[in-house]
Every structure is written in C-alpha cells, then in structure tokens.
Amino acid sequence: xxxxxxxxxxxxxxxxxxxxxxxxxxxxxxxxxxxxxxxxxxxxxxxxxxxxxxxxxxxxxxxxxxxxxxxxxxxxxxxxxxxxxxxxxxxxxxxxxxxxxxxxxxxxxxxxxxxxxxxxxxxxxxxxxxxxxxxxxxxxxxxx
Amino acid sequence: xxxxxxxxxxxxxxxxxxxxxxxxxxxxxxxxxxxxxxxxxxxxxxxxxxxxxxxxxxxxxxxxxxxxxxxxxxxxxxxxxxxxxxxxxxxxxxxxxxxxxxxxxxxxxxxxxxxxxxxxxxxxxxxxxxxxxxxxxxxxxxxxxxxxxxxxxxxxxxxxxxxxxx
Numbered sequence: 128x129x130x131x132x133x134x135x136x137x138x139x140x141x142x143x144x145x146x147x148x149x150x151x152x153x154x155x156x157x158x159x160x161x162x163x164x165x166x167x168x169x170x171x172x173x174x175x176x177x178x179x180x181x182x183x184x185x186x187x188x189x190x191x192x193x194x195x196x197x198x199x200x201x202x203x204x205x206x207x208x209x210x211x212x213x214x215x216x217x218x219x220x221x222x223x224x225x226x227x228x229x230x231x232x233x234x235x236x237x238x239x240x241x242x243x244x245x246x247x248x249x250x251x252x253x254x255x256x257x258x259x260x261x262x263x264x265x266x267x268x269x270x271x
Numbered sequence: 272x273x274x275x276x277x278x279x280x281x282x283x284x285x286x287x288x289x290x291x292x293x294x295x296x297x298x299x300x301x302x303x304x305x306x307x308x309x310x311x312x313x314x315x316x317x318x319x320x321x322x323x324x325x326x327x328x329x330x331x332x333x334x335x336x337x338x339x340x341x342x343x344x345x346x347x348x349x350x351x352x353x354x355x356x357x358x359x360x361x362x363x364x365x366x367x368x369x370x371x372x373x374x375x376x377x378x379x380x381x382x383x384x385x386x387x388x389x390x391x392x393x394x395x396x397x398x399x400x401x402x403x404x405x406x407x408x409x410x411x412x413x414x415x416x417x418x419x420x421x422x423x424x425x426x427x428x429x430x431x432x433x434x435x436x437x
Binding site for chain 1: 297299301329331339342349365368370421
C-alpha cells in the first residue's frame with residue numbers, strides 16, 4: 128500500500144494513528160496520534176529507549192525534534208488534498224525545558240498553506256500545555 | 272578552537288576516541304541507535320549511524336525519517352561542544368535548525384561532522400552536516416546553540432573524570 132493510499136484510508140476512517148503506525152521510525156520511538164476536532168494530536172511514550180541524559184533523566188533532544196517534525200507532517204498529511212504529500216525543507220527547534228520521562232503531547236498549527244509551501248508551528252508539552260518543553264517551526268514543500 | 276589550550280584541559284574526551292565512544296554510549300538513545308564516534312578533536316566530532324529498517328520514515332522508498340537525522344546531528348553537535356570544553360560540565364541544546372538538502376540514500380550509513388566554532392562562558396555555537404560519502408554533498412546542514420552548566424548532571428563521565436587527576 129502506498130503512503131497516499133494509507134493516508135486516504137486513515138482519513139476515511141477518521142483514524143490518524145493508522146498513518147503513524149505505517150511509519151517505522153514513529154513506531155520505534157513510540158509515537159501515537161489521535162484527532163481533537165480537525166487537529167492531530169500526537170503522543171510520545173516515556174520509555175528508556177529515548178533517554179538522552181540518564182542522570183536527570185531526560186528525553187534525547189534529537190527525539191524531541193523528531194517528534195515535533197512528525198507532528199507537523201501528520202497535521203499536513205491530514206489537511207492536504209488526496210495525492211499530495213508534505214516534504215520537510217527545514218525545522219528550527221527551541222528547547223524550553225528538559226523533557227521528563229513521561230508521556231509528551233504535541234500539536235501543530237499550519238500558519239500558512241500556499242500552493243507549494245506550508246509553514247507549520249509545533250509545540251510539545253507534558254504536564255500542561257501552558258508549560259511547553261519544546262517549540263518548533265518548519266517549512267514543508269507540498270508535492271503532488 | 273582558538274580559546275582551547277590542550278595543556279589546560281581537564282576534559283578526557285577532548286581528543287580520545289575510546290573515551291568519546293564511552294561518552295556516546297552513556298547516552299541511552301545513542302547506544303540504542305548504534306551511533307559510533309569515528310573521529311574526535313577539540314571542538315570537532317564525526318559520528319556515524321548505521322542504516323536500520325526501524326528508522327525508515329517513508330515506507331515506500333525506505334528513506335530515513337528526517338527526525339533521526341536530527342538526532343544524529345544533535346548528538347554530533349553536543350559532542351563537538353563537549354570536546355571543546357576545558358572541563359566536564361553539563362550542556363543542553365538551546366536551539367537547533369536543520370535544512371534538509373536531499374533525501375538520505377536507503378541502506379547507506381549516515382555520517383555527521385560537527386564543529387563547535389565558538390565557545391563563550393554561557394553558550395556553544397555549532398555547525399554540522401550529515402552526509403553519506405562526501406561532506407561537500409550533504410543530506411542536511413545545521414546550526415545550533417548549546418547552554419553551558421544546564422544542570423548538575425554530567426552523565427557517563429564519572430569514571431572518565433577519574434582518569435584525569437592532575
């Protein structure tokens with residue numbers, strides 16, 4: 128099944144987690160996705176696998192960056208027309224607090240969607256969304 | 272690193288490949304990914320990540336997820352800052368910007384060369400590229416900043432620190 132078909136089937140079922148489950152890396156680091164209205168919310172499970180600093184302990188900054196990129200891509204895959212796919216041009220991640228070893232949530236906001244490029248802002252939080260652990264913005268090419 | 276004087280260094284990983292690998296292995300996620308230190312010098316690191324199916328981002332093409340490139344670059348950049356420091360202190364990523372220049376090639380190991388090109392009392396400034404064979408033909412380019420003394424936790428270095436009694 129192609130990614131386009133997977134996205135189409137997931138949208139028809141209203142089940143964004145079907146897309147995330149089809150992406151090996153998202154499964155490897157422990158991402159899940161669900162819908163809140165039209166927003167795709169992703170969660171990252173706190174596991175020993177993703178520790179960067181074992182003394183604190185804290186989630187690896189690279190994994191947090193990867194999680195934020197995945198959330199942005201998920202929101203775009205959900206929003207784009209059938210047959211269109213997003214491709215990351217760049218990501219800029221601000222690390223605001225160390226990520227504790229517990230479940231992390233994130234959501235992306237598409238601030239502009241043009242014909243060829245979309246701009247997305249993403250925030251990740253743990254105990255409360257008013258205390259984000261990381262924020263990012265990225266540019267994505269729209270293919271197709 | 273103009274500010275770096277090896278004679279004044281109390282940092283065991285600054286130019287020692289085995290110590291640097293021990294440090295990299297003390298990062299659980301780095302060890303899980305099998306990240307190897309290929310070269311280290313004060314303010315410079317080269318890491319390599321073997322290709323793995325579980326790191327695929329596009330199941331149709333087998334291309335790595337961009338996020339794992341972020342992890343490799345973040346690790347390489349942090350190690351470059353660490354190797355530039357005169358003493359072992361904790362650091363934390365403040366921000367990281369990554370441009371994806373072309374897709375990673377499936378089944379090829381990915382390398383990252385990182386440099387800490389400026390170190391102040393509070394901040395380390397980094398540049399890094401990720402590539403397969405030729406660093407002049409990179410998959411991704413990055414700049415980052417790292418905060419010094421981010422916490423009391425300097426991990427994985429207790430036994431290494433013991434090697435450098437002066």
